[in-house]
Amino acid sequence: MAFSDGQADFRSDTVTRPTAAMRAAMASADVGDDVYGEDPTVNALEERVAGLLGVEAALYVTSGMMGNQIAINLLTRPGDEILCVETAHVRNHENGAASANSGVAFRTVTTSGGQISPETIARLTAESGYHLPSITLLSWENTHxxxxxxxxxxxxxVAGSEAARSHGMRVHLDGARLWNAAIASGVDLAQWTGITDSVQVCFSKGLGAPVGSAVCGSKDFVEAARAVRHRLGGAMRQVGVLAAAVDVALDEWERIDGDHTLARELAVGLAERFPLSVNPSPETNMVLLHEQGCSVPLKTIETALGEAGVRVGFISPTMLRFCTHRDVNSDDVRRVLGVVDMLVADLPTNR
Ligand SMILES: Cc1ncc(COP(=O)(O)O)c(C=O)c1O
Structure with a gap:
């Protein structure tokens, strides 16, 4: 369902607004000073998240980026390199935080789908030597x-993580959308985390909570993470008012399966109109429309959708992304396809 102003916002799954149940929970949340470890709602949430993810402990943090950066800070030393795919969020979209805060650089791999093979890990670590930086952390992003x-x-x-470990590396998982990966793959949340040293999960994306993420791992890791969070200015006080909304979101996290169904509905519709530019079977909640092979320029599509009250976002100059989430529905998908139909009907070849 579009927002109350009639806008349907497909730019990201971060745009959702808290539900009435979340707002009610926030209003009545039992709170305390979390810097003293005395916020009961936060403490309960961290315990719940640790249980759900099958890890010893979890720490509520302000954002996905803070979760990633805390993990990087704890699992590397200045001068090290992090191995990740070229398009990883930790490398491209965190304002250079890993370099600025932890003094590390990135060794990147160009692959599709966020995958890194054991062979690549073996080759790159063999190239590391006396004069070269050590690659000490493998960072996955799932979904990518x-x-x-x-x-x-x-x-x-699993194979990549084991290879990384055999070369002395630690393993972090940027699981901003691990929820989506778990639902789409049928592999339990706890199985994914079982092979990593740290994992970061976002509550403010598909889950629809307004604020926050958790960074998780062993008890020792989370104790150290608490100190780094403080150092980064991320220690909050009566933050149970935010954690309460997350608790509600977790009650129904598996509803994101519906976001995946909606993404397929949209992808099939777009692929009927632009068969060369869209994958009709997206794996989770994102649909990419590529400029290549598209009979209408992407900029024209973006503008026409905007005029019809539908927002979409470029994730590169040649790629439009449609993201499904709890605040869009089938009516909004039909609105997108209706606009596209008008543009296609206007093409000179059809006149
Ligand atoms: C894969 C991935 N990791 C991390 C983040 C950072 O999350 P936040 O915006 O909460 O800092 C995002 C945000 O979009 C993301 O897509």
Missing amino acids: NYSGGTVVPFDVL
Whole structure:
């Protein structure tokens, strides 16, 4: 369902607004000073998240980026390199935080779908030597945003993680959308986290909570993470008012399956109109429309949709992304397809 102003916003799954139930929970949340560890709502949430993810402990943090940056800070040393795919969020979209805060650089791999093979890990670590930086952390992103919410398959993640460990590396998982990966793959949340040293999960994306993420791992890791969070200015006080909304979101996290169904509905519709430019079977909640092979320029599509009250976003100059989430529905998908139909009907070849 579009927002109350009639806008349907497909730019990201971060645009959702808290539900009435979340707002009610926020209003009545039992709170305390979380810096003293005395906010009961936060404490309960961290315990719940740890249980759900099958890890020893979890820490509520302000954002996905803070969760990633805390993990990087704890699992590397200045001068190290992090191995990740070229299009990883930690490398491209965190304002250079890993370099600025932790003094590390990135060794990147160009692959599709966020996957890194054991062979690549072996080759790159063999190239590391006396004069070269040490690659000490492998960072996965699942689902992989830039590829259109694709799932890094479980066996790929296990094989890569084991290879990384055999070369002395630690393993972090940017699971901003691990919820989507778990639902799409049928592989339990706890299985994904079982092979990593740290995982970051976002509550403010498909789950629809207004604020926050958790960074998770062993008890020792989370104790150290608490100190780094403080150092980064991320220690909050009566933050149970936010955690309460997350608690409501977690009651129904599996509803994101519906976002995946909606994404397929949209992708099939777009692929009927632009068969060369859209994958009709997206794996999760993102649909990419590519400029190549598209009979209407993407800019024209974006503008026409905007005039019809539909917002979409470019994730590169040649790629429009449609993201489904709890605040869009089938009516909004029909609105998109209706606009596209008008543009296609206007093409000179059809006159
Ligand atoms: C894959 C991925 N990781 C991390 C983040 C950072 O999350 P936040 O915006 O909460 O800092 C995002 C945000 O879009 C993301 O897509």
